[in-house]
Amino acid sequence: MREINLDQLFAEFEATAAPTFRPPGVDAARRRVNRRRRRRRGLLAGLVALLLTGPGVYATAGRDADRDPPDPTPSPATPSPAPDGQVIERKVNPVGVAGRLAGLRFVDARHGWALFDTCGPDDSDRTGCRLDLARTADGGATWQRTPLPDTANNPRWAGPYYLLPLDGRNLTVGVPDGYLVTTDGGASFTEHPRESPPEVTRLAAATRRGYLLQCPGSGALIKLNCAELELARIDAAKVRTQPPMFLSGAASNDLIDGGDGRIWVTTRNGDWLTVAVSDDDGRTWRELPDVAGAARLLVSPDGSDAWLVNINEGFDAPTHKRVWRLAGDRWQERTQLPPDTNSAAAVNGGLLAVTNPWGNVGYWTDDRYLDVPELRRRLTGGEHPPTVQVLPDDTIVITTPTDTTLGTGPTQTRTWTRHLH
Numbered sequence: 001m002r003e004i005n006l007d008q009l010f011a012e013f014e015a016t017a018a019p020t021f022r023p024p025g026v027d028a029a030r031r032r033v034n035r036r037r038r039r040r041r042g043l044l045a046g047l048v049a050l051l052l053t054g055p056g057v058y059a060t061a062g063r064d065a066d067r068d069p070p071d072p073t074p075s076p077a078t079p080s081p082a083p084d085g086q087v088i089e090r091k092v093n094p095v096g097v098a099g100r101l102a103g104l105r106f107v108d109a110r111h112g113w114a115l116f117d118t119c120g121p122d123d124s125d126r127t128g129c130r131l132d133l134a135r136t137a138d139g140g141a142t143w144q145r146t147p148l149p150d151t152a153n154n155p156r157w158a159g160p161y162y163l164l165p166l167d168g169r170n171l172t173v174g175v176p177d178g179y180l181v182t183t184d185g186g187a188s189f190t191e192h193p194r195e196s197p198p199e200v201t202r203l204a205a206a207t208r209r210g211y212l213l214q215c216p217g218s219g220a221l222i223k224l225n226c227a228e229l230e231l232a233r234i235d236a237a238k239v240r241t242q243p244p245m246f247l248s249g250a251a252s253n254d255l256i257d258g259g260d261g262r263i264w265v266t267t268r269n270g271d272w273l274t275v276a277v278s279d280d281d282g283r284t285w286r287e288l289p290d291v292a293g294a295a296r297l298l299v300s301p302d303g304s305d306a307w308l309v310n311i312n313e314g315f316d317a318p319t320h321k322r323v324w325r326l327a328g329d330r331w332q333e334r335t336q337l338p339p340d341t342n343s344a345a346a347v348n349g350g351l352l353a354v355t356n357p358w359g360n361v362g363y364w365t366d367d368r369y370l371d372v373p374e375l376r377r378r379l380t381g382g383e384h385p386p387t388v389q390v391l392p393d394d395t396i397v398i399t400t401p402t403d404t405t406l407g408t409g410p411t412q413t414r415t416w417t418r419h420l421h
Contacts, residue, residue: 087374087405088417094134094143101421103163108393109408111168112136114143117161129153131161131175135186137168139408140419146186148173164204172201202234207257208392210234213247213265229253231265231282243276244287254296259392260303268295273308291331293322298346301392307346309337323352325366335367343387345396349411353396357385361398374416379405 092101092114099118106112112135119129131152134143152175159176166172173180179192179201192198206212210233215226229247231239243265247253256264263278273294276287294308306326321337337344340356344364347353352364359380363370375398379386384401391397396407396414405418 087378088415089420090140090417091420092134092140092143094145096145097132097134098130099132102161104404104419104421105163105165106140106391106395106397106404106406107165107167108391109395109406110137110139112140113163113165113171115161115163115173121160124157126157131173133173133186135168135171139406140417144186146182148180149189149191151191152180164201166200166204170200170204172197172204199234206234207255209257211239211255211257211263213253213255215249225249231255231263233282239282241278241282241285243278244285245274245276252295256297256299258299258303259301262303264297264299264306266297273297275308286329288326288329289331291324294324294331298344298352300346300348300350301390301394302348304348305346305350307352309344309352311337311341311344323364337364338362338369342385345388345390347390347396348394353388353390355379355386355388355398359386361386361388372416375405378418379403 092104094114097116099116100120101114102117102121103115104112105114114134114136116132116134117129119126123129131148133146133148135146136143152173157176160174161176162174164172164174169185170183171181171186176194178194179197180189181192181198181200182189183200190198192201203210212232212234213229214232215223216228216230218232226249229249230242231247233239245265245267247265247267248269252268254264254266256266258264261279261281263282264275265277266273266275268274271292272290273296274287274290275297276285278285291308293310295310295312296308298307298309299305308324308331310320310322319339321339321341322333323335323337324331324333326332337352337354338356340358341354342357343355345353347363350366353361354364354369355361357380359375359377361372361375361379363372379398379400386398386400388396388398396405398405398407401421403418403420405416407414407416409415
């Protein structure tokens with residue numbers, strides 16, 4: 001999966017206690033969130049299974065980019081920057097687009113893509129539907145409508161329509177029967193059948209350097225339904241040495257491509273999480289001590305800090321939110337996260353960015369929680385709690401069904417911009 005980021009230390013924030021109350025209906029909400037997580041993971045696995053591997057790295061990135069795409073034109077009522085301590089709010093409503101916002105993806109602090117659809121996600125008859133695309137190059141202050149080819153609005157069967165951005169110039173719009181691809185910021189598009197995704201599409205489904213986990217001998221098709229997975233790379237015939245653990249196709253496995261060049265692979269067997277790391281593109285590996293109770297590995301965007309947490313996205317985490325930090329080649333357990341933490345991401349500077357279901361955002365500093373007061377209780381999504389991730393350029397992204405909030409700039413003077421869906 002492609003990763004995300006933050007910056008230095010938030011020393012100016014005053015430590016506050018994270019809310020620990022649980023309003024009525026939390027148990028039911030937990031069950032609903034868990035069901036949605038399972039459905040979403042099934043969909044994501046299905047999307048990856050549609051993609052094909054092949055030789056080549058970023059050869060297509062910018063291949064047809066002899067000219068830069070035009071700068072986005074302003075959206076209506078673009079607000080001025082908010083005073084210090086306040087949140088900028090913007091509506092994602094570009095001039096000339098039709099339909100609801102069906103997808104919003106930022107790739108860094110400035111570049112993002114928005115997909116619009118006049119039909120709903122469950123409409124079985126898409127006759128007369130219209131897909132529209134917009135891009136921003138200034139963090140969402142302005143948007144430019146980027147017309148899709150006429151074939152994008154041909155009648156199609158029901159299915160997922162989604163964005164797979166590689167960067168601000170290279171994007172795949174996935175449709176049920178294929179892919180619409182631009183390598184020049186939307187100035188032109190090519191169309192590809194589902195069984196033949198181009199290189200840009202395959203790279204967008206892999207890590208930042210083209211690594212992925214797949215079944216051995218998959219050939220052109222990225223297969224995931226097998227007894228054992230292997231590490232592969234889109235631009236190479238075969239990774240020289242496989243990680244020193246059994247990657248069961250039925251287990252929870254993860255792959256992180258660190259900003260410092262290290263590759264991290266994890267697998268969870270029962271209550272134990274195993275982590276292996278390579279410093280030399282998979283030539284050699286070292287296996288770190290297994291940790292009982294850990295569920296996920298988090299790595300900061302610059303690769304400096306690695307953490308384990310016992311929470312997964314949603315409400316299904318235990319009451320005690322445990323966290324371990326890597327020191328040398330040993331995991332050291334630290335002070336627990338706030339008890340209502342539902343999502344966490346590693347950020348630069350030795351911090352974790354965390355959210356809770358009640359719309360609060362903060363930072364965990366190895367021994368205490370620091371609140372972000374300007375976001376307190378602003379990012380509630382009803383039954384859908386906010387989730388946090390960090391982009392490779394250190395931009396925090398907090399997502400709910402109704403908004404996407406970016407945290408940009410230097411750590412101690414971060415600007416928060418809420419993009420309303």
